[in-house]
Amino acid sequence: MSDTATAAKAPGSVRVGVQKFGTFLSGMIMPNIAAFIAWGLLTALFIPDGWLGSNSPIVAWQWADSAMLGGGTLADGTEATGLVGPIITFVLPLLIAFTGGNMVFGHRGGVVGALAALGVIIGAEGTVMFLGAMIAGPLAAWILKQVERLWEGKIRTGFEMLVNNFSAGFIGFFTALAAFFWLAPVMKWVTELLGGVVGWLVDTGLIPLASIIVEPAKVLFLNNAINHGVFTPIGSAQVEDMGRSLLFLVEANPGPGAGLLLAIAxxxxxxxxATAPGALAIQFLGGIHEVYFPYVLAKPILIVGLIAGGASGVLTNVIFQSGLVAPASPGSIFAVLVQTAPGSHLGVILSVLISGAVTFLICAAFLLASRKRDLAADAAGGDGFADAVARTEANKGKSSAALSGLTGGATTTLTAPARTIERVVFACDAGMGSSAMGASVLRNKFKAAGIEGVNVTNKAIAALDGKADLVVTQQQLTDRAKQREQSAVHVSVDNFMNSPRYDEIVQLLLAQRTEGDAADAGGVPEAAPATRAEARAAAAETTGGDDDRVLSLGNVRIHEGAVSREEAIREAADLLEATGAVTGAYHDAMLAREQTVSTFMGNELAIPHGTNDAKDAVLASALTVIRYDGGVDWDGDRVTFVVGIAGRGDEHLSLLQNVALLFSDEEQVAELKKAQTPEELFALLRSVNED
Structure with a gap:
């Protein structure tokens, strides 16, 4: 049985691995898309075959009139002051390398990554080094991270800046040399090999076959590894040589998705x-392609239409020798038209129209052939579209506003079970952070609504024992929870702090506990919120722990600027380690947790913590609270407060639940944001324990 289980899990683990790799590559490219767009516009305007042409007065204008600027033209990549060549040779790869290094080890990791990438760029002798930058940047930052672990926590106070600067400087020095002498020749060979293979596919007309891989990969969110790992680097190099590349449209062409949605509409x-027309506007005009993925998962045969349409679009660009000058991101028709190379508009527009038409015709045939069965299934309430939306979000690994909009922001309407709900469990991966806060918020709502006799607890999904009546999980974890609690009612939420589904749960329990008019009221009765003293008592009944040692004044900080999510997690982990609550391994567990499910809670709060497998790295319970006034981009959500958690036993839960009560009240959050000093912020955080 163990061999069978392993084999069953292997495809999923491979998919997740490829998805994470593609997400990492995308994380290096996407923040720098604006630079690609700017470079694409310069290329479209000023290369010899561009809109203005090499004889244009603007292109021919020399900068020599200014002694400070020297000579050169806007399009002349052979001159140091030309714009087109230096941007693709130096600026874009360095931006990619810095971003990759920053993802691995913060700002200093980005600086070291950029230095290493420069070694690859210079050593490659003119070859465009996007792939080299994608490797050198993160690798150099990772080396710096490993080296600094040797003396982590051992530097005397006051010498941290000196040691950090010199360690980064030496690592940058050695990685730049290593990249110049050793990595550059290898990456030049790899880049030329991949370019040759793609060129051969284009020359032989076989490049449309790429759609067989790309279209299914898109639906499973696996396309980033191909698109950003191969098509974007090689396509950019082709633009430098030919002024255009069709590779930018292999994945980003909005035609196939539009044809699919039109056929469903x-x-x-x-x-x-019902939802297809709205999704069509979002996909074709807004460029958010993921909105059509649930329609394919609900009816997988439609992938044939997408493949045929994608291949038709690529073939059209091959025939017309058309392409874009830079990536079209997002894949909106507007972005495609803006980035279309001079002289390529006919081919590009036809590629979108033809791909959409082919997909529409094939999908329409499949839909008509099964229409009778589909109508019967819909009449029986079993069309499965809501489940397909949930599976799409599970494939993505996080919630999506665009996808949630397809089901009105909720997965299903709650139906009262046969037995009375008395045991409600909030379940998450580790069972010590987000689920504890969600349980506290719902417990407070039950108290406000006058609901008694319900035990609300939080657990790790692995600890679910089949005794729960209702289980609340984040959307990405619901399927796992269903396997453990098969007889319970399952509720999926987008975040644990302020989900509208909590009111549905309250309404469900009220309907079970009242009769007559109360059961028919169909809403949550007005009631005053639970007082702080009552909230404190509820938390104390659950945990009974002493909070004083869990959150100390030294673990409360305020920063004026903004940082990345990775930098915020690093600071939270460092604070926890400095207090003796965790070992150095806990930081990696916090990052791993974030890759599985986002710890964004809502109301500008995130609570990064380790996975359930990181229990050995936790030595004691502790909380850290850091306020970033400049905000943190938490995978698309704005975060101001980062609460780092390390939990051993239950002693941290009382304070954590009280913090949840604070952040469920927007007025309280506003007060927390007004605190001028860490002392004031600490006092506000502890005020929930006062009667």
Whole structure:
């Protein structure tokens, strides 16, 4: 049985691994798309075959009139002051390398990564080094991270800046030399090999076959490894040589998705047909392609239409020798038209129209062939579209506003079970952070609504024992929870702090506990919120721990600027380690947790913590609270407060639940943001324990 289980898990683990790798590559490219766009516009305007042409007065204008600027033209990549060549040779790879290094080890990791990438760029002798930068940047930052672990926590106070600067300087020096002498020749060979293979596919007309891989990969969120790892680097190099590349449209062409959604809008049934027109606008005009993925998961045969449409679009660009000058991101028709190379508009527009038409015709045929069965399934309430949306978000690994909009922000309507709900469990991966806060918020709502006799607890998903009546999980974890608690009612939420589904749960329990008019009221009765003293008593009943040693004044900080999510997690981990609560391994567990499910809670709060496998790295319970007035981009959500958690036993839960009560009240959050000093912020955080 163990061999069978392993084999069953292997495909999923491979998919997740490829998805994480592609997400990492995308994380280096996407923040720098603006630079690609700027470079694409310069290329479209000023290269010899561009809109203005090499004889344009603007292109021919020499900078020599200014002694400070020297000579050169806007399009002349052979001169140091030309714009087009130096941007693709130096600026774009260095931006990519810095971003990759920053993802691995913060700002200093980005600086060291950029230095190492420069070694690859110079050593490659003119070859565009996007792939080299993608490797050198993160690798150099990782080396710096490993080296600094040797003396982590051992530097005397006052010498941290000196040691950090010199260690980064030496690592930058050695990695730049290593990249110049050793990595550059290897990456030059790899880049030329990949370019040759892609060139051969284009020359032989076989490049449309790439759609067989790309279109299914998109639906499973696996396309980033191909698109950003191969097509974007090689396509950018082709633009430097030819002024355009069709590779930018292999994955980003909005035509196939538009054709699919149009076919469903005309010939589909049920919720899929009702939501398809809105999804079409989001996909074709907004460029958010993921909105059509649930329609494919609900009816997998439609992937054939996407493949045929994608291949038709690529073939059209091959025939017309058309392409873009830079990546179209997001894949909106507007972005495609803006980045279309001079002289390529006919081919590009036809590639979008033809790919959409082919996909529409094939998908329409499949939909008509199964229409009778689909109508019967829809009448029986079993079209499965809502489940497909949930599976799409599970494939993505996080919630999505665009996808949630397809189901109105909720997965299903709660239906009262046969037995009375008395045991409610909030379940998350580790069971010590986000679930504890969610349980506290719902417990407070029950108290406000006058609901008694319900035990609300939090657990790790692995600890679910089949005794729960209702289980609340984040959307990405619901399927795992269902496997452990098969007889319970399952509720998926986008975050644990302020989900509207909590009111549905309250309404469900009220309906079970009242009769007559109360059961028919269909809403949550007005009631005063639980007082702080009552909230404190509820938390104390659950945990009974002493909070004084869990959160100390020294673990409360305020920063004026902004940082990245990785930098915020690093600071939270360092504070926890400095207090003796965790070992150095806990930081990696916090990052691993973030890759699985986001710890964003809502109301500008994130609570990064380790995975359930990191228990050995936790030595004691502790909380750290850091306020970033400049904000933190938490995978698309703005975070101001970062609460780092390390939990051993239950002694941290009382304070954590009280913090949850604070952040569930927007007025309280506003007060926390007004605190001028860490002392004031600490006092506000502890005020929930006062009667």
């Amino acid at each position: 005309v010939f589909g049934v049920g919720a899929a047909r």
